[in-house]
Amino acid sequence: MTATALTQGAHHIGLTVSDLSQTRSFFIDSLGFEQVGEVPDYPAVFLSDGATMITLWQAKNPGTAIPFDRKNVVGLHHLALKVQNDAVLDKLYRSLSETDGVEIEFAPESLGGGPTKHMMISIPGGIRMELIALAA
Numbered sequence: 005m006t007a008t009a010l011t012q013g014a015h016h017i018g019l020t021v022s023d024l025s026q027t028r029s030f031f032i033d034s035l036g037f038e039q040v041g042e043v044p045d046y047p048a049v050f051l052s053d054g055a056t057m058i059t060l061w062q063a064k065n066p067g068t069a070i071p072f073d074r075k076n077v078v079g080l081h082h083l084a085l086k087v088q089n090d091a092v093l094d095k096l097y098r099s100l101s102e103t104d105g106v107e108i109e110f111a112p113e114s115l116g117g118g119p120t121k122h123m124m125i126s127i128p129g130g131i132r133m134e135l136i137a138l139a140a
Contacts, residue, residue, distance in 0.1 A: 008057060016050075016057035017083060021129030021136045022069055024062040026105055034096075034103055035085075056085065058123065060129070072130050082124070084134040089122050093137040097123055104128075112137075 021027040024047055031037040031051045037058065039051035051058045057061045065067040076083050087093050100106045105128030112123045118140035127133050 009090040014056060014125050016062065019080070019083070019129070019131055020061045020062050020063050020069075021131065022066040023129055024060055027060050027127065027129030027131070030103070030105065031060075034106070053085075069130075069131060072126075072132060074132060080131075082132040082134050084122075084136055085133055087137050088136045089140070093121055093123065095134055096135055100125060 017039065019027075019097065026083070028039065028049050028051065032039065035053065037051040037053050039049055040052045040057070047062045049060050075133035084093070087096065090112070097108070097112050101108055108128040109126065112121045114120070115122045115136070120136065121137040122134055122135050124132065
């Protein structure tokens with residue numbers, strides 16, 4: 005944190021998704037998040053990996069919801085989550101390649117030619133996600 009920053013990192017990230025149940029299952033089953041709360045009437049669920057909280061909201065009309073378009077819609081371009089190391093990133097790549105509703109945009113590769121590796125996916129619910137293993 006810089007001496008001039010008035011914020012202290014993200015408290016939570018809220019995402020509207022087309023299928024709340026499927027997206028919740030992805031975070032819990034594929035990434036190991038825990039559900040820490042929910043508001044069934046909204047409907048919304050709150051998930052955490054111990055460092056980041058994700059709030060998922062069900063789109064009101066999933067059939068007419070506008071799908072993500074990273075080049076033409078103002079707003080979230082993607083969500084980037086850190087993983088422990090290259091081995092975890094590679095393990096996730098193998099696992100997610102076989103996970104229903106996940107589309108691999110690109111496999112783990114060097115970020116900008118440096119030692120940090122990352123991959124990009126689309127997860128159930130229509131969110132674009134980057135998984136990144138920072139260089140040690």
